[in-house]
Amino acid sequence: MEQLSKNKIFDGWHERYSHQSRTTNTEMTFAIYLPPQAADKKVPVLYFLSGLTCTDENFSTKAGAQQYAAKYGLALVIPDTSPRGKNAADDESYDLGQGAGFYLNATQNPWSQHYRMYDYIVEELPELIEANFPVTNQRSLFGHSMGGHGALQIGLKNPDCYAAISAFAPIVNPSNVPWGKKAFSAYLGKDEKTWAAYDSSKLVSQMKKAQPILIDQGLADNFYPEQLQPEVFVQAAEANGIDVILDLHEGYDHSYYFIASFVEKHIAFHAHYLGLRKEV
């Protein structure tokens, strides 16, 4: 691991690293915020998965999350959204290829060689984090848009690994919306049966149990409801006896201004299920 930068914020440290990933077979970058409590003891980790076009830096600089991580005493880990660099395949559009990994393991050429973000997020990155930083193996998971899709489908398939799941404006049924159909066709192929393993609305209808789940959606979001259909997820969950908190917000859009407005609520939600209390 190579440290790229280190900045003090809210009495903790926001650090960026790059490392050679065995999973994606590329160099990968991530950010970690270590709250002040981590100077004295191990703290749980809340992973944030970002949306299309983002790197780790969007959430790190725009969400205002560090102050709440500091108040509750949890670390934030913010991965990149795809493999990068000239070795990894790419596409000219913003919603496929670099910056658009969709948190899955691609099976199709030219993507399958490097686009293995599911395994990277679920296996390699937590191992790296837990081996190198003052953190416990308690994990929780949230994300935005494509990263909300990542948080939901990863969390649902790994109920014992993540204390809770939450999402801002998530893609919940990628098999049935334009972003998901384009990405899944490319990464997973035309056989839609293979898509179900990464479709949160299908997964939640089959799970015997799930963690607490929270979703916030802005009603002035340009992508709602064409790409973002949280009601579909909630209906599938409720039909299977799984409870979901869905809050809709008049006037809020898809931007980080929306995320910033509700990030305290999400961090408090995860902190509760990680057994943490706000330290005033």
Add this chain to the structure above:
Amino acid sequence: MEQLSKNKIFDGWHERYSHQSRTTNTEMTFAIYLPPQAADKKVPVLYFLSGLTCTDENFSTKAGAQQYAAKYGLALVIPDTSPRGKNAADDESYDLGQGAGFYLNATQNPWSQHYRMYDYIVEELPELIEANFPVTNQRSLFGHSMGGHGALQIGLKNPDCYAAISAFAPIVNPSNVPWGKKAFSAYLGKDEKTWAAYDSSKLVSQMKKAQPILIDQGLADNFYPEQLQPEVFVQAAEANGIDVILDLHEGYDHSYYFIASFVEKHIAFHAHYLGLRKEV
């Protein structure tokens, strides 16, 4: 005025506008955050002056200030740092020309035609804001780095116009540090006597009265103490019987991570002198 964007954040509205400025004789851009209280009544305005290379967007997206503006019920106005565009002169370096207006009225060619940021900030912009938005004529002023210099020298010269002054890592004695010497030589000419009107440490030693003044400085700031010498300002102020709060912070650098960590403190400071109380 043309509205460029409008985003809901913390129950208020963050809006960007461009307008043709009679002062700079260019198009100018600014952002305004109207807190939820502005829907019902006029609110005071806190102006933020940004540092070298910034536009209005750095503070707007990275400082996390809107939540505190909403808590206290004040509007934020964030101007650009210089005239822009092909009509305005420029320089290849980051610390002169576009993005580096230094909040003064240039007297030298090629700058004097458009670089009149002092008059823009003190006269034209407040007139525009007070004529077009639900705000009172109560003003307060803060800034970062070059914008800290702007806040101090503008505030000191206009004690009846701004309730308080505060700064993150300000340039306080531009006549004696590299950034200031370069900019003042270009904008104001080689005669250093003309520089004193924009040198906060000289101004504060001559003022009969001053508003409450707060300065925060990170001790891990790469530009401290070569470019940033808050102690010089405090000594000049104290020798003249003017009180300054100067807080130094171990580990903090020059970035917006530093600003975000202390922005609540600054907004609370201005709110107090604007007669506002936090609305929980």
